[in-house]
Amino acid sequence: MADEVVKFKVTIDGIPVEVEPGTTILNAARKIGGDIVPPAMCYYSKLEGSGGKCRTCLVKVTKGSDKDPRPMPKLVASCRTTVMDGMEVQNITSPEVVEARKGVVEILLINHPLDCPICDQAGECKLQDLGYEHGAQNTRYEFERRTFDPISLGDKIQLHMNRCILCYRCVYVANQLTGEREHGVLYRGDHSEISTYIEKALDKDFIGNVIDVCPVGALTDKTFRFKNRVWFTKPVNAHRDCPTCSGKVTLWYKGEEVLRVTARKDEYGEVEDFICDTCRFEKKNTSDWVLEAPTQVDKESVIGANHYLQFNPPSVIKENKKLQAANAEQLQRTEPLK
Ligand code: SF4
Numbered sequence: 092m093a094d095e096v097v098k099f100k101v102t103i104d105g106i107p108v109e110v111e112p113g114t115t116i117l118n119a120a121r122k123i124g125g126d127i128v129p130p131a132m133c134y135y136s137k138l139e140g141s142g143g144k145c146r147t148c149l150v151k152v153t154k155g156s157d158k159d160p161r162p163m164p165k166l167v168a169s170c171r172t173t174v175m176d177g178m179e180v181q182n183i184t185s186p187e188v189v190e191a192r193k194g195v196v197e198i199l200l201i202n203h204p205l206d207c208p209i210c211d212q213a214g215e216c217k218l219q220d221l222g223y224e225h226g227a228q229n230t231r232y233e234f235e236r237r238t239f240d241p242i243s244l245g246d247k248i249q250l251h252m253n254r255c256i257l258c259y260r261c262v263y264v265a266n267q268l269t270g271e272r273e274h275g276v277l278y279r280g281d282h283s284e285i286s287t288y289i290e291k292a293l294d295k296d297f298i299g300n301v302i303d304v305c306p307v308g309a310l311t312d313k314t315f316r317f318k319n320r321v322w323f324t325k326p327v328n329a330h331r332d333c334p335t336c337s338g339k340v341t342l343w344y345k346g347e348e349v350l351r352v353t354a355r356k357d358e359y360g361e362v363e364d365f366i367c368d369t370c371r372f373e374k375k376n377t378s379d380w381v382l383e384a385p386t387q388v389d390k391e392s393v394i395g396a397n398h399y400l401q402f403n404p405p406s407v408i409k410e411n412k413k414l415q416a417a418n419a420e421q422l423q424r425t426e427p428l429k
Pocket residue numbers: 254255256257258259260261262285301304305306307309310
């Protein structure tokens with residue numbers, strides 16, 4: 092008989108779940124899903140070693156385990172704390188956690204400019220969402236904010252250090268996806284900043300993924316900047332036969348024009364498959380892609396405000412037999428071509 096897999100039983104906000112030993116509290120909560128999942132600004136399931144930097148995922152462990160039921164004396168980072176059998180955790184049911192999260196958001200916003208009206212990340216910014224949920228109306232900070240000049244990281248990526256929350260995700264992307272250390276965090280404490288070595292351009296294939304993993308508008312796509320607000324665009328899943336990556340992307344349309352190409356993201360806003368720079372920056376014609384279906388957008392997202400579910404292919408498909416053949420399956424689900 093095969094060995095039975097040991098599972099730990101954990102309760103989060105009163106909801107029980109069974110997970111494998113070594114699972115973090117955050118991932119146990121994600122297994123349950125819904126409102127009880129702590130927000131995560133620095134943890135990224137696809138990036139090894141991520142987490143433990145931002146403290147937005149703090150939770151309260153009210154019972155350590157069945158063996159040692161004592162509560163943990165302080166709130167813990169759920170992305171870095173693994174579960175024990177019988178552990179009981181509080182997230183949104185703990186007023187202490189909610190209060191602490193407000194404090195974390197206040198700290199994250201101390202140096203972050205409130206420039207959402209002109210920031211390209213607006214509408215898909217995790218800090219903006221957190222600010223709405225937990226932010227105070229006024230700041231208590233009286234000192235001068237730290238500011239930096241925008242830095243051009245090559246011809247495709249722009250760094251606005253003023254908006255960076257030092258989550259390190261982009262550093263992990265560079266280390267883990269491009270096989271070469273491209274940039275890192277210089278200095279410590281209040282002086283910390285993301286920088287390349289003597290501002291060397293980030294030009295390795297796959298480096299464009301730093302744009303997708305950045306939770307705020309610190310790293311933006313120069314080929315898309317200021318072209319449109321995301322909620323006026325229509326995301327459509329598409330794929331191509333790419334020799335370098337999975338070729339599975341989301342195309343962001345405005346009318347017939349593809350304004351940008353991004354990786355597809357899951358319900359936590361994390362990339363499903365990292366995509367190469369050729370797919371991201373060089374393939375902006377509908378004819379480069381086989382369209383699949385409108386991207387399912389989380390109903391909470393402002394992007395959903397302009398969302399549509401009907402497959403409405405751009406006219407370039409209607410005029411091109413080859414593209415019609417490539418999209419035959421999707422076209423069957425729509426109105427006949429006129
Ligand atoms: S630039 Fe963005 S991804 Fe990189 S550390 Fe700053 S906030 Fe995180």
